[in-house]
Amino acid sequence: MSKNVTGTAFLVAEFRAEENQETIPLYTDNVVKIWLNEETKKIADQISQNSPAAKEMVKLRTKYFDDVLSNQILGGCKQVVILGSGLDTRAARINGEKVTYFEIDDGATLQLKEETLKANKVTANVRYIRADYVKDGLISLLQQNEFNFNIQTYFLWEGNTTLLAKKDVIFVLEQIRDNLKSFRLSFDYMSEKVILRTTGYQDINDYIDKYESMYAPWITGFENIATLADELNLKVIENFSTADLHAQYRPLRSLESNLFKFYFVCTLENMSDNKLELPK
Numbered sequence: 440m441s442k443n444v445t446g447t448a449f450l451v452a453e454f455r456a457e458e459n460q461e462t463i464p465l466y467t468d469n470v471v472k473i474w475l476n477e478e479t480k481k482i483a484d485q486i487s488q489n490s491p492a493a494k495e496m497v498k499l500r501t502k503y504f505d506d507v508l509s510n511q512i513l514g515g516c517k518q519v520v521i522l523g524s525g526l527d528t529r530a531a532r533i534n535g536e537k538v539t540y541f542e543i544d545d546g547a548t549l550q551l552k553e554e555t556l557k558a559n560k561v562t563a564n565v566r567y568i569r570a571d572y573v574k575d576g577l578i579s580l581l582q583q584n585e586f587n588f589n590i591q592t593y594f595l596w597e598g599n600t601t602l603l604a605k606k607d608v609i610f611v612l613e614q615i616r617d618n619l620k621s622f623r624l625s626f627d628y629m630s631e632k633v634i635l636r637t638t639g640y641q642d643i644n645d646y647i648d649k650y651e652s653m654y655a656p657w658i659t660g661f662e663n664i665a666t667l668a669d670e671l672n673l674k675v676i677e678n679f680s681t682a683d684l685h686a687q688y689r690p691l692r693s694l695e696s697n698l699f700k701f702y703f704v705c706t707l708e709n710m711s712d713n714k715l716e717l718p719k
Contacts, residue, residue, distance in 0.1 A: 447598075449474065450482065454494040465498060465501070489649055495695055500627050526552060540564060549568075596625065602656075625704065635660075643698050680701070
């Protein structure tokens with residue numbers, strides 16, 4: 440593992456990769472293996488023994504975001520922005536004609552990513568933006584990288600919001616809303632009850648305590664995404680708990696943890712009247 444790339448990036452990659460072994464996988468990611476080795480597998484196995492729910496939640500959200508992204512591209516979307524992209528492989532896996540990806544993350548992660556993709560001859564039409572999208576200003580970063588603010592864009596924000604201050608999550612949403620004519624945006628989030636330890640489930644509290652002792656604390660959750668969207672003049676297109684996704688994608692398997700009921704994925708879009716027509 441690269442010393443400068445966060446351990447969670449490899450961990451999430453290991454969890455995603457495991458789905459490839461299923462008889463009927465929810466998705467196929469043949470690219471992710473280029474970053475994985477015995478060391479990353481060992482660490483992932485240790486973590487998943489302590490918290491099997493984490494692995495399954497990563498797989499469920501991957502399937503959901505893959506499907507939304509694919510539908511956006513089928514609908515004519517030519518720009519995709521991935522915030523805090525880590526070892527995301529979608530630019531190589533899910534692409535259409537003339538679709539440009541913009542990935543924003545720290546320099547070490549994106550350097551490893553670019554070099555490894557190149558070494559493995561994996562092509563992706565992606566512009567890497569080595570920066571902090573909160574501190575360095577999302578809009579100015581996009582402006583510096585030939586981003587077109589006037590065409591339909593899909594933003595994917597996976598595995599980030601729980602770790603950011605609530606004001607920063609809202610600030611990012613406001614920047615996108617105020618500077619783009621037409622967009623959809625998907626992200627995952629925890630219920631605020633999880634953060635406040637008020638779910639009523641001791642197993643959830645124990646899980647978070649264990650997770651936070653190994654990684655970063657979870658600091659932000661949202662109780663009602665419709666209220667947030669309303670306050671920001673955004674529209675909720677979809678909002679599902681991972682328990683909903685589990686029932687849909689894994690109908691024959693029982694739920695591993697109560698946490699699935701409190702961990703969500705959603706897709707929002709802007710409400711403005713000046714939406715652009717998608718190219719025919």
